[in-house]
Every structure is written in C-alpha cells, then in structure tokens.
Amino acid sequence: MKIRTLVASMMVIGFGAGIPAANAAEELVKPIKPPKQIDLGLVELGKKLYFDPRLSKSGFISCNSCHNLSMGGTDNIQTSIGDKWQQGPINAPTVLNSSLAIAQFWDGRAADLKAQAGGPIANPGEMAFTHTLAIGVLESIPEYVREFKVVFGKDKIDIDQVTTAIAEFEKTLVTPNSRFDQWLLGKKDALTADELAGWNLFKNSGCVACHNGEALGGTSFQKMGLVEPYKSASPADVTKGRAGVTGKDADRFNFKVPTLRNVELTYPYFHDGAVWTLKEAVDIMGRLQLGKKFTDKENAQIVAFLKTLTGEQPKFALPILPPSSDRTPKPNPFAK
C-alpha cells in the first residue's frame, strides 16, 4: 500500500501531525509553467487534427468532442458518447495539463500523449475508424498534404506524424496563472482565508500525498478505495484498473491519480464519473482514501481551495479545416 508509506513518510517530515510544515508540503506542488521547446508548425497542424471529425468513421467525432476545450478539456458527461452513440466505459479525463502526467488513460496504458492519440481513432466504441482509413482521408486533402510536407519534410503522411502533431498541440494545453499558482509564487493576497484554510487541510490531511506535482495529480497510480472500498457500476475491465496493464492482481482498482487542476470545470468526477459535485467528491475521498470525515466547514474550505486551481484556459482561434477533395472517402455515420 504505497499511499500509506507515503503518508507516513510525510508525517515524519512534519505535517499531518498538527505542525504545518509549509515548505515541505509546498515543495510537493509546483506552479504550472508555460511549455518550452514547442514546434509551432506541429502545433498548428495538430490543432487542426484535434478538431477534425474526419478522423472518425462517422465524420462527426473529433478529439475535441470528448476533450472539449470550451469545457475544461472534458465532455462533462458521466462517460463519453462514441460512434453510433455507444456509451463509453469510463469518464473522459481532461486533456488540460495532461502532458504533465506520468502516463495516459486512467490505467496508464499509453506511455505518453503521442501513444494516446492514436487510441480513440481506432477504438470501435469511440471514433471507430482505422489508422489506415484516417491516413487515406488526410492524403486525399491537398492542403493537409502540403502542410504535412512542410512540417515533416516527407512525401507520405503516416499515423506517427498524425499522433506527433496532435501530441505537440496537446503540450500547449496547460493552464498557468491560477490563483493558487499566484499564491505559490508569492502573491499572498491571491487566496482568501477560507481558501488558505482549505489548502492547509488539503496538505495536512494527506490529500497532497497523491495529488502533488505541477498538476496536483498524474504522478502515480493509487488504489481507489484504500480505507473503504469504492462501489462502482463500471464494467469489470474498467474496475480492474492498472491491473489490466500490469497483469498484477495487486494493481486491481488502481488508477492514475487525476489532476486537480481546473477541477471546477472537469465534473463529473472519478473514473466512473458517478459524482457530480466537489462537495461529494471531497467527502468520498476523505472517507475512502484517508479514513477521515471532513466537517461541512472543512469540506467547504477544501472545495474553495480546489476552485483556486482553475488556470488560464488555452486561448486560440477556432481552426479552419481544409476542405475535402473529390477523392476524399465519404464519412459513413449511418452504415450498418
């Protein structure tokens, strides 16, 4: 039980025992920094691909359908809607700050954003296409052919280029300058007294043991239902969590710790999207993960703190997609 070890070790270094050790805890979280070493040609191409529903069989679903950048990089639905309105098995995690995570998907089955990006395109329950068909569509669109050639310097488009470009765009989707980050960087009036009390509760109760790093999450896999089991209506292959990747029974119910950045925008919560309010999410986390029942006042203070984690949302012009040509395969939304 890694989390217990971590909580215990943090108690040794000073907090959780009633002595606020601000420096130690604050070293566990970091302000979000704007991305560095970004290739702007790749970003512009990746942005178009991210918004292009022609990467789906139906011609209707794009990356942005479920990771909607108008809505905190999520779809704000319990589980997503896929091709032919199929119900997804798991809540769509936010794409915002996802570049800061150790791995992608709830079970971490993709090592990075590039490895993730190809998944939904070919998933029969999501975009329901194939990589080969998606490349066929892109190669039939003269403006894409030109733009891929400019960016990659090759005559042929392949899926590796597509996922590289989407991942590069996604690296730009960070949300700096939240009020909490302003406070971390020294603006001591950036938080109200209640928000600050919430932050102290967050670190002293042990939340920060898992929700740490730049993204306040995404740095480890942890068991959902550590002290008390979490009851979920999710299908078995979802609830096994990380065990689906490692094959180890000990990893059952283990999930990547979600980022708390912009958590005010990324409802509903948990891998099964079963919880719609921060109040309820904080209560469940306290009881199931920490064996702690927060009072109404403590809960409200933690929720107030969590709302200070909303950063500047990515701001960019809606991309205009290049038109299909007479050779472009037609989308196929209603075929059996």
Added chain:
Amino acid sequence: MKIRTLVASMMVIGFGAGIPAANAAEELVKPIKPPKQIDLGLVELGKKLYFDPRLSKSGFISCNSCHNLSMGGTDNIQTSIGDKWQQGPINAPTVLNSSLAIAQFWDGRAADLKAQAGGPIANPGEMAFTHTLAIGVLESIPEYVREFKVVFGKDKIDIDQVTTAIAEFEKTLVTPNSRFDQWLLGKKDALTADELAGWNLFKNSGCVACHNGEALGGTSFQKMGLVEPYKSASPADVTKGRAGVTGKDADRFNFKVPTLRNVELTYPYFHDGAVWTLKEAVDIMGRLQLGKKFTDKENAQIVAFLKTLTGEQPKFALPILPPSSDRTPKPNPFAK
C-alpha cells in the same frame, strides 16, 4: 413558375441571348459587406450559447455540432446526426452568410435567424431538449445569469433572449473578401481566365437567375427539378418542401435556393445531401433546372468560378464556457 418569368425578364434586359451584359448581371450579385450595427455583448453571449452542448438533452450536441464553423458552417455529412445518433431528414445548410437569406431552413419555415435558433434545441430528432429545460440549465449557471443580466438588463433568462443572442452571433458569420468579391470591386486580376469564363457561363446560362444577391442564393424559393424531375430518397415530408409551409400544392419540391458562397466547403450538396462533388452538382443543375448539358470544359470553368466564392472564414477565439453549478440539471445522454 417564377424562375421562367425571371429568366425571361433577364433575357429582355440583355443576357442569355448571347450578348454579355455584364453590368446587368453584375447588378444581380453583390460583394459581401461586413455586418453593421452589431451588439458585441450579445455576440459574445451568443457565441458561447452557439458552442454550448448543455442546450441539448444529452449535453453533447451544440449548434456548432451540425453547423461547424471549422467546416464552412456545416457538418459535411449527407444528413445530420441528432440525439441518440438519429439520422436527420435533410442536409444541414451552412450558417455562413445565412443572415442574408429571405428566410431560414430549406422550406423557409422560420422568418429569420432568431426564429430558427429555437428550432433545433426543441426538435426531438436534433438536440431533443425543451426550451424550458434549456432555460433551467442556463439559470443554474452563475456566470450565464450574470452575463444575461448585463446584456438584457433583466432578472430572468428566457428563450427569447437565448435566440436573440445566438442570432446576433450568427449575423457576424459572413465571409467577405472572396476572390470573386475582390474582382467585383475592381481587382481585375483576382480571377483567372478560366474562372472568369466560368462566371460568364454562370450568368449567361441562367444560374444567376436564382443564385443572386450578396449570397448568390437565399433570395427566393424555387422548384428542384424544373425541366427534369429530381429523384431523391428523402422522406415525403422533406420532398414536399415549401408546400409544407404554404399548404399549396404548387409549392411541392420548392426549396429556398441555397447560397453558393463557400460552396467549396459546404459539400455534400442539395437538400438531400446526395451529391458530393461540385462537378456533379453543376451537371445536375444544368440539366434539371436549365435544360442544358454543360461540356466538361464548361463544367470545369463553372466549378473553378464557384471556388472563387470562398471568403474569409469567421476568425475568433474558441469560447470558454462557464462551468455548471451543483444545481445544474445533469445531461441525460443514455436515458431511455
């Protein structure tokens, strides 16, 4: 048969009879002008509403889903995908330059954009919501409540305000400065020789009789299949066209003439979205509406001309939507 009268009257004023009367024909089309007397507060609010899927039952479908501003204001699908993946009965017309049309929808059943905007929200085959439920969602979102109050100065949100704001945003969705407009305004090298030949064919063959005005269309209702009948697999209530509004049998198969602005982007074509290439669309229009079989060269020239009608696409930052509150009714995508 209004169209015959119009073609005949134009022959009197000089063209269609082998004598190019450029001035007369060019008076029938106009360059697109940027919109005037726009209320920017309304536009910003309307833009958010246009992109907000919470106006649908599922929480997944927004105005932009089918009138996608990344894709010429259409969905580039034969007929649209509605709630629970229902197949729409008719091709989604472009929202671009729709403010210039005499009425909205293919059958003109809405007098203007404001009257149109409420339709899809409450249509069980589209967004499948009700106006009352949509208002309930908006009133539960504090930032919307504030913004509606700033813009309308009233304490309560109503559907009239919602459609007023969406319509105001849509008025900004015009596409000026196409190469054809540059040519109309005097830049005589804006068109190639083939494109100019296409324009001459377009006006001298009679296309301009219906496709005229600022939007090259949207100024009248005309019969689809005037000289030869058009065969469509569309349902009966769609093929009756304008007769569904007027109740007059003479209006069967009459549809609002679609705009040709940005026609390169708004495939597939016709009310049934059955035709995917401009080449085929021009051929069918020539034969069925004008009794004229264009040669391959003429067809290619007209197509080249049509592609000069692509104007500057609306450029704006993707709107960031205000988050729901704990009181917001949950979206309901999978309920029976």
